[in-house]
Amino acid sequence: MSTLRPALLTDHYELTMVSAALRDGTADRRCVFEVFSRRLPAGRRYGVVAGTVRLMELIRDFRFDEAEVDFLRRTGVVDEPAAEWLRNYRFTGDIDGYAEGELFFPNSPILTVCGTFAECVVLETLVLSVLNHDSAVAAAAARMVTAARGRTLIEMGSRRAHEGAAVAAARAAYLAGFRFTSNLEAGRRYGVPTAGTAAHAFTLLHDDERAAFASQVATLGKDTTLLVDTYDISQGIRNAIAVAGTDLRAIRIDSGDLAVIAQQSRELLDSLGATETKIIVSGDLDEYAIAALAAEPVDMYGAGTAVVTGSGAPTVGLVYKLVEVDGRPVVKRSEQKATIGGRKVAVRRHKPTGTATEEVIVPQGVPDRQPNDRMLQRSYLVGGEAVELPTLDESREHLRQCLISIPWEGLKLSAGDPAIPVTVVPAD
Known part of the structure; x- marks a missing residue:
C-alpha cells in the first residue's frame, strides 16, 4: 500500500478552475468525465489498461492537509473559499471503467468519473499520470510476453x-x-x-x-x-x-x-x-x-x-475529457481534438469460439446486446466508496484471457490496424 500523499501531484490549473467554479456557482454541477485515447501509439495494435486499482487507492487517500492548503494559499494558487473547500475535500462520486488488464482501442471509454465538476476536475492530473504510465508499461510488457x-x-x-x-x-x-x-x-x-x-x-x-x-x-x-x-x-x-x-x-x-x-x-x-x-x-x-x-x-x-519506458511509447495518449453536464452531452469541436459527447458504455463482440470481432461503443443505456457480447465496464467507486477490487493476479489472468481472444493478426509486432475494429454508435 502506497504511503505517498497524492493531492499535490496535480497541475496548477486544476485548482484555479476549482477556485473560479466555486466563485461563479458552477462547481457543483453534475458532470461526467471520460478517459480515452484518440489513437494507439504508432505500431501498436492494442492497448492494455493498467494502474486502475493503484489509482483507486490513491483517490482514497486524495486529501489536502493544512500544510498543503497553506502552501496553495500562500503562493496564490487558490483563494480563501477554495482553500476551505480543499480542506474538506473527499471524492464522493462514482467511477466506472474497464477491468484492469482489459484491452483497449481508439475511443474506448476506459474510465468514467461522475460527480460534481470540482471534485472530478481536481483528479484529472492524477488519473492521467497513473493510467498513461502503467498502461504504457503493460502494453510493452504484453508484447514482450x-x-x-x-x-x-x-x-x-x-x-x-x-x-x-x-x-x-x-x-x-x-x-x-x-x-x-x-x-x-x-x-x-x-x-x-x-x-x-x-x-x-x-x-x-x-x-x-x-x-x-x-x-x-x-x-x-x-x-x-x-x-x-x-x-x-x-x-x-x-x-x-x-x-x-x-x-x-x-x-x-x-x-x-x-x-x-x-x-x-x-x-x-x-x-x-x-x-x-x-x-x-x-x-x-x-x-x-x-x-x-x-x-x-x-x-x-x-x-x-x-x-x-514503454518500449518507445512511454505514454498511451490517454485524455480526460468532460462529456456531460447536468445530464446534457457536451462536445469539444476543435478539428484535431474533437470529442464525442455524452456518457458511453462499451461491449466486446465475440464469435461463438470466443474470438473477439468488434468493440461497440454506445451512448449511456442498454446496448443492443448480441450473443457472446461482454460488457466492458465495471464499478470501482460508488458514492466515493470502493467496490471490491480485483487482485493483481486476477487482473493478470484477465489480460491473459483477453490476449487469447483477439485474432492472431492482432498479436503481430509489425505496424497495422487495431486488433479489432471499434464502432461508435451515434446518439439518437
Missing part, C-alpha cells in the same frame, strides 16, 4: 526509471505476464515475486572468477544463476560448472551477439554434462530482440530499459 512464446521474463529496469515509477512499472509488467521483478518494493507492496543474484561488480570484487562463483554458491546454493560474461564467456561457463557442478540452475549472459552466444553456450554446457542448466539472457532487450531469439536455446529473458 507474446514474443517470448511462453518463456520466463524478469523485469529488471528499476535503475532506468524514477524510483516511484520503477515500483509501478514492476507491477504493470507482472500484470502483463512477467514472472519476476528485481524490485523489492514491488515485492513488498504488491506481492510481485522477486529475483536476483549478482552483478559484474561481485565478480570483479574477488581475486578471480572462480572465487566469486564459489562465494555465491556457498551462500545461495546451486539453485542460483552465475553471471558468466565478466571476462571470457566460454571460460566463465567452464568455471561455473567446475565450481557448482552440472546441476547448477542457470547461467546469465548480459552482452554480445546473444543469438550466437546462446547457441555456443548451450553446446558447451551440454558437452560439460550440464544439460539441465538454463540460459538467461539480458542486455537492452525489447520485444523485437526477444522475438529474434525465439529459435535460440534461451530459457529466460531479463528486460529493463525497454519495458519501464
Whole structure:
C-alpha cells in the first residue's frame, strides 16, 4: 500500500478552475468525465489498461492537509473559499471503467468519473499520470510476453526509471505476464515475486572468477544463476560448472551477439554434462530482440530499459475529457481534438469460439446486446466508496484471457490496424 500523499501531484490549473467554479456557482454541477485515447501509439495494435486499482487507492487517500492548503494559499494558487473547500475535500462520486488488464482501442471509454465538476476536475492530473504510465508499461510488457512464446521474463529496469515509477512499472509488467521483478518494493507492496543474484561488480570484487562463483554458491546454493560474461564467456561457463557442478540452475549472459552466444553456450554446457542448466539472457532487450531469439536455446529473458519506458511509447495518449453536464452531452469541436459527447458504455463482440470481432461503443443505456457480447465496464467507486477490487493476479489472468481472444493478426509486432475494429454508435 502506497504511503505517498497524492493531492499535490496535480497541475496548477486544476485548482484555479476549482477556485473560479466555486466563485461563479458552477462547481457543483453534475458532470461526467471520460478517459480515452484518440489513437494507439504508432505500431501498436492494442492497448492494455493498467494502474486502475493503484489509482483507486490513491483517490482514497486524495486529501489536502493544512500544510498543503497553506502552501496553495500562500503562493496564490487558490483563494480563501477554495482553500476551505480543499480542506474538506473527499471524492464522493462514482467511477466506472474497464477491468484492469482489459484491452483497449481508439475511443474506448476506459474510465468514467461522475460527480460534481470540482471534485472530478481536481483528479484529472492524477488519473492521467497513473493510467498513461502503467498502461504504457503493460502494453510493452504484453508484447514482450507474446514474443517470448511462453518463456520466463524478469523485469529488471528499476535503475532506468524514477524510483516511484520503477515500483509501478514492476507491477504493470507482472500484470502483463512477467514472472519476476528485481524490485523489492514491488515485492513488498504488491506481492510481485522477486529475483536476483549478482552483478559484474561481485565478480570483479574477488581475486578471480572462480572465487566469486564459489562465494555465491556457498551462500545461495546451486539453485542460483552465475553471471558468466565478466571476462571470457566460454571460460566463465567452464568455471561455473567446475565450481557448482552440472546441476547448477542457470547461467546469465548480459552482452554480445546473444543469438550466437546462446547457441555456443548451450553446446558447451551440454558437452560439460550440464544439460539441465538454463540460459538467461539480458542486455537492452525489447520485444523485437526477444522475438529474434525465439529459435535460440534461451530459457529466460531479463528486460529493463525497454519495458519501464514503454518500449518507445512511454505514454498511451490517454485524455480526460468532460462529456456531460447536468445530464446534457457536451462536445469539444476543435478539428484535431474533437470529442464525442455524452456518457458511453462499451461491449466486446465475440464469435461463438470466443474470438473477439468488434468493440461497440454506445451512448449511456442498454446496448443492443448480441450473443457472446461482454460488457466492458465495471464499478470501482460508488458514492466515493470502493467496490471490491480485483487482485493483481486476477487482473493478470484477465489480460491473459483477453490476449487469447483477439485474432492472431492482432498479436503481430509489425505496424497495422487495431486488433479489432471499434464502432461508435451515434446518439439518437
